[in-house]
Amino acid sequence: MNYAIVFRLLSYILFCEAALLLLPAIASLCYGEWSVLGVFVLTAALCLVLGLLLRRIKPSSKVxxxxxxxxxxxLSWVVISIMGAIPFVLTGCIPNPVDAMFETVSGFTTTGASILPAVEGLPKGVLFWRSFTHWIGGMGVLVFLLSLLPLTGGSHVNLMKAESPGPQVDKLVPKVQSTAKILYGIYFALTVLEFLFLLVGRMPVFDAMLTAFGTAGTGGFGFKNDSFGSLSPYIQWVVTIFMILFGVNFNTYFLLLLRRFRRAAASEEVRGYFLIILVAIGIITLNIHGMYDSLGVALxxxxxxVGSIITTTGFSSCDFDLWPTLSKEVLVMLMFVGACAGSTGGGIKVSRILILGKTLGKELKQALHPxxxxPARMDGKLINHETIRATNVFLAAYIxxxxxxxxxxxxDGFDMVTNFTAIxxxxxxxxxxxxxVGPMMNFGGFSNPAKLVMIFDMLAGRLEIFPMLVLFLPDTWRKF
Structure with a gap:
């Protein structure tokens, strides 16, 4: 293990977080929240000092x-979560450090699970930071640093593989640094586009920013206690569309920008993603239409x-816990499917579901005709043994x-439905x-040990499990 280079990269992470903490400080300044402003400045200064201390450790090799x-x-995700939790504790909004860590990890991992029973009374600066953590974590802070850091030894692709969601990471262009810039460019452009559409719907600027942050990162932290239940149908449709768009593999957007429409349309994962969405919407609409004034409202x-759950955003326009059992079962299944690989969404990923299905079909054929x-194929290409093995190992670790x-x-003594859906x-x-833990409830009732378990789960889910498990292997920390 090259400890020095790990510490050097952690220092860059802390510098980056120090800069990002100035944005909620500016929001606090704009709203005259002087004590909250001081907390964010203090936390940013602490990140800067710790970063400078780690920066003094000189690596003998940059490999x-x-x-x-x-x-x-x-370690980066653990560090930014610990530092990001400090403002919640110091402002008194979440005095319990475990609760503050839960809320922060939920933000950075774009989970959106909250321990807060109400959010409308929070200071504007805290609300901004809470939603902004979604936007930071959506694409990943390390992906952003990849476009800036001079590393060697295949370092860029090793970092991207470790942080980017999905069974594999493709380079859009020959240089990984350029790929990172393209990904963040698409991410930023879609965020701004949604922000503009929300402004057209007469949403206040501050609220539109928080909504765009949460949608882009497929997060789920809202600024109202009922999430999106009290907002206009126009706003709800805009958010629905952009939630689904952010769940698409970003490689597809790059192909569209290059006008390679046929290749973009050939993606089995993207086609499967939209097919699952359409089928789920159809089933639920027919199942719940009697609960609403019209078929249009039910739709x-x-x-x-459906868009919120499959993309793992977590916003809600109503209390879907009151829906019929069939509709709730469909939503629970969508929780596991998740969005596309290479998107900001979580879950197992549509590509893995397709690989597992194709592998099953292959094995059944060979059982009948030895x-x-x-061979199993996806997008016309042979699925190699390494991809199948990695998918199976991921699923085993996941289970x-x-x-x-x-x-x-x-x-903790909660019922099985609560426990199962909480995990x-x-x-x-x-x-x-x-x-x-339904859409109108929260996770505050769990004990601190249970919350720590779910904090680990959120980090493991965002990082595709293996980086978190590797931390517990003795071989990881040995010098060779």
Missing amino acids: FYMREGFATTA RHAAFQ QVVA FIFAASLFLISL AATLNNIGPGLNQ
């Missing part, structure tokens, strides 16, 4: 391999919640963590679940 990539990624709520070669987490939080919501980075 950076996968082991350092996993360790740096996991709007169904589309909003002599027949039946193990899910089962262990479910057992541990069950000690599904945190491990898949969704936000709301059902029953005691």
